[in-house]
Amino acid sequence: xxxxxxxxxxxxxxxxxxxxxxxxxxxxxxxxxxxxxxxxxxxxxxxxxxxxxxxxxxxxxxxxxxxxxxxxxxxxxxxxxxxxxxxxxxxxxxxxxxxxxxxxxxxxxxxxxxxxxxxxxxxxxxxxxxxxxxxxxxxxxxxxxxxxxxxxxxxxxxxxxxxxxxxxxxxxxxxxxxxxxxxxxxxxxxxxxxxxxxxxxxxxxxxxxxxxxxxxxxxxxxxxxxxxxxxxxxxxx
Amino acid sequence: xxxxxxxxxxxxxxxxxxxxxxxxxxxxxxxxxxxxxxxxxxxxxxxxxxxxxxxxxxxxxxxxxxxxxxxxxxxxxxxxxxxxxxxxxxxxxxxxxxxxxxxxxxxxxxxxxxxxxxxxxxxxxxxxxxxxxxxxxxxxxxxxxxxxxxxxxxxxxxxxxxxxxxxxxxxxxxxxxxxxxxxxxxxxxxxxxxxxxxxxxxxxxxxxxxxxxxxxxxxxxxxxxxxxxxxxxxxxxxxxxxxxxxxxxxxxxxxxxxxxxxxx
Amino acid sequence: xxxxxxxxxxxxxxxxxxxxxxxxxxxxxxxxxxxxxxxxxxxxxxxxxxxxxxxxxxxxxxxxxxxxxxxxxxxxxxxxxxxxxxxxxxxxxxxxxxxxxxxxxxxxxxxxxxxxxxxxxxxxxxxxxxxxxxxxxxxxxxxxxxxxxxxxxxxxxxxxxxxxxxxxxxxxxxxxxxxxxxxxxxxxxxxxxxxxxxxxxxxxxxxxxxxxxxxxxxxxxxxxxxxxxx
Numbered sequence: 001x002x003x004x005x006x007x008x009x010x011x012x013x014x015x016x017x018x019x020x021x022x023x024x025x026x027x028x029x030x031x032x033x034x035x036x037x038x039x040x041x042x043x044x045x046x047x048x049x050x051x052x053x054x055x056x057x058x059x060x061x062x063x064x065x066x067x068x069x070x071x072x073x074x075x076x077x078x079x080x081x082x083x084x085x086x087x088x089x090x091x092x093x094x095x096x097x098x099x100x101x102x103x104x105x106x107x108x109x110x111x112x113x114x115x116x117x118x119x120x121x122x123x124x125x126x127x128x129x130x131x132x133x134x135x136x137x138x139x140x141x142x143x144x145x146x147x148x149x150x151x152x153x154x155x156x157x158x159x160x161x162x163x164x165x166x167x168x169x170x171x172x173x174x175x176x177x178x179x180x181x182x183x184x185x186x187x188x189x190x191x192x193x194x195x196x197x198x199x200x201x202x203x204x205x206x207x208x209x210x211x212x213x214x215x216x217x218x219x220x221x222x223x224x225x226x227x228x229x230x231x232x233x234x235x236x237x
Numbered sequence: 238x239x240x241x242x243x244x245x246x247x248x249x250x251x252x253x254x255x256x257x258x259x260x261x262x263x264x265x266x267x268x269x270x271x272x273x274x275x276x277x278x279x280x281x282x283x284x285x286x287x288x289x290x291x292x293x294x295x296x297x298x299x300x301x302x303x304x305x306x307x308x309x310x311x312x313x314x315x316x317x318x319x320x321x322x323x324x325x326x327x328x329x330x331x332x333x334x335x336x337x338x339x340x341x342x343x344x345x346x347x348x349x350x351x352x353x354x355x356x357x358x359x360x361x362x363x364x365x366x367x368x369x370x371x372x373x374x375x376x377x378x379x380x381x382x383x384x385x386x387x388x389x390x391x392x393x394x395x396x397x398x399x400x401x402x403x404x405x406x407x408x409x410x411x412x413x414x415x416x417x418x419x420x421x422x423x424x425x426x427x428x429x430x431x432x433x434x435x436x437x438x439x440x441x442x443x444x445x446x447x448x449x450x451x452x453x454x455x456x457x458x459x460x461x462x463x464x465x466x467x468x469x470x471x472x473x474x475x476x477x478x479x480x481x482x483x484x485x486x487x488x489x490x491x492x493x494x495x496x497x498x499x500x501x
Numbered sequence: 502x503x504x505x506x507x508x509x510x511x512x513x514x515x516x517x518x519x520x521x522x523x524x525x526x527x528x529x530x531x532x533x534x535x536x537x538x539x540x541x542x543x544x545x546x547x548x549x550x551x552x553x554x555x556x557x558x559x560x561x562x563x564x565x566x567x568x569x570x571x572x573x574x575x576x577x578x579x580x581x582x583x584x585x586x587x588x589x590x591x592x593x594x595x596x597x598x599x600x601x602x603x604x605x606x607x608x609x610x611x612x613x614x615x616x617x618x619x620x621x622x623x624x625x626x627x628x629x630x631x632x633x634x635x636x637x638x639x640x641x642x643x644x645x646x647x648x649x650x651x652x653x654x655x656x657x658x659x660x661x662x663x664x665x666x667x668x669x670x671x672x673x674x675x676x677x678x679x680x681x682x683x684x685x686x687x688x689x690x691x692x693x694x695x696x697x698x699x700x701x702x703x704x705x706x707x708x709x710x711x712x713x714x715x716x717x718x719x720x721x722x723x724x725x726x727x728x729x730x731x
């Protein structure tokens with residue numbers, strides 16, 4: 001069978017399977033991003049905050065999840081959640097068995113890892129922002145919320161964009177790991193195609209190129225965002 | 238430095254007695270600590286509406302800290318601060334109320350670098366005063382004209398000189414129509430050739446009758462504009478007098494030493 | 502902690518740990534040797550050298566390690582004939598060697614990019630000063646540029662080592678008997694969730710040890726810079 005046939009969308013080819021895998025990979029990464037960013041920001045605010053207990057707890061959390069292999073984190077969250085929810089369900093409705101949603105478990109696991117690394121970037125970003133920015137906002141009478149949204153966040157976005165962009169690349173590649181908890185992402189769909197066709201070099205090669213394309217497109221988007229956010233700083237003295 | 242012209246009619250007019258006017262800012266026995274070190278010792282001060290106060294003193298004397306307490310950028314541990322009839326406490330509403338009446342200009346301008354000059358001036362109008370963008374733009378442009386840089390409205394702060402940035406910062410504060418303006422060493426971070434353009438704006442603001450508290454080392458400005466000069470050292474108010482007395486006949490040794498140092 | 506469980510699966514996990522360390526340190530070591538020539542090729546003015554180097558780095562940094570591992574591990578099976586002909590089939594039939602191979606070429610790409618960035622960030626004046634002294638390009642590289650670049654690269658290289666350590670768990674997916682695989686096996690047999698927690702503790706400790714040792718190492722190497730910086 002030729003390459004064209006193997007990749008066709010008909011009953012002979014694996015095009016539609018691969019496409020659905022790509023779609024799931026993209027959906028998972030895109031859905032993880034806001035969760036990871038929001039949790040990362042929250043952790044950073046906790047770490048920077050005045051409450052010692054909260055700050056310590058957030059630091060311990062991020063240190064642990066930065067150190068564990070992503071694969072292990074996925075297993076721990078997938079099986080751990082399963083055990084936990086099963087225990088609750090057993091107590092309430094004995095005899096019922098439940099299965100946890102792989103997509104949500106994957107999103108949660110990847111999001112926790114993303115947030116742990118992102119918090120480090122946000123902490124550095126918040127510290128790099130001159131104190132005078134918040135002071136000027138307060139002196140103008142802006143509320144804390146408005147000051148954060150209108151003054152702090154846009155500058156934080158610019159400062160942390162390179163780091164966060166990098167995390168996005170890592171996230172995109174880490175989605176391949178969720179194939180181990182039977183999510184039909186690109187990696188898993190490829191493996192199914194390989195086991196049916198015995199064409200590993202071709203299919204894994206194509207899949208590598210697809211991931212590469214996703215990375216390149218992401219890179220272009222990040223570069224574009226960087227140009228946009230740096231517009232205000234061009235020609236600065 | 239600004240040319241001093243004490244004989245001008247305007248300068249004489251400003252010597253008018255303000256003691257019958259309402260009190261704009263009152264500090265009463267204010268103390269503040271940074272950890273174990275006390276940076277303000279029992280500071281009391283009364284500023285009347287329309288009064289122009291210059292606060293001088295060596296670095297670390299607590300002068301910046303004192304005016305930063307007035308809009309609650311710093312908190313005081315003891316004593317009372319009343320601004321425009323509102324006593325400052327940690328209560329959010331009171332702080333907001335005071336900040337709406339008090340404008341502040343910082344040493345390092347603190348313009349928002351990601352917003353254009355115009356957006357810097359309209360942000361608080363839109364978010365706090367709930368003005369429409371169009372009305373806010375109108376107010377802001379008027380003020381940018383007053384500080385003589387309307388043509389820079391669509392540039393970003395990083396593209397302006399220090400002096401221009403500081404004038405924008407003044408316009409930004411004025412947009413909120415404050416009744417009291419605080420200046421925290423507004424010319425200290427500027428290159429010498431830019432000091433005058435900022436002082437000119439401050440002088441014209443003073444002439445418009447604004448209540449002003451200025452921490453500054455510009456003694457020429459103090460002579461020309463101030464109704465009263467307050468000298469602080471080591472967290473205490475050491476001496477306060479009208480500029481003529483302050484510069485001509487200082488009472489305290491420390492004031493004399495400070496003035497001598499400044500002249501050299 | 503369950504003693505019986507520890508007795509049953511502890512030894513296997515311990516030997517898995519050894520395999521993990523072998524995978525990580527051998528691949529990182531060989532990668533370090535190959536990264537420098539690759540970085541130099543990438544920075545080279547000859548396009549014959551720089552374009553392939555650029556593609557290599559782009560490919561291995563832009564695709565998941567898991568996909569690279571599968572490509573090599575399952576691809577080798579498909580290529581058995583030619584591999585046999587070159588007498589390297591013994592190497593590629595073994596999951597451990599396949600993983601070692603994949604990790605090595607992967608970390609080479611990352612390390613090369615770190616070195617390239619470090620060399621690229623040195624001020625131009627360094628090269629110019631060396632040239633004005635009449636130093637040849639080789640001497641300039643070895644005696645002037647590399648020592649400075651290595652200092653800049655130290656921190657990111659340490660990070661890369663930690664990332665490799667974490668990524669090594671992926672080898673379990675092609676059944677290399679390393680720590681993660683031993684843990685999965687223990688879980689499949691006992692259905693005791695705590696074995697995953699043991700693994701987490703072990704990985705955490707390994708990462709912490711590497712991180713701290715690396716900081717000490719960094720401090721030793723940059724000792725001469727401390728006073729000058731003040």
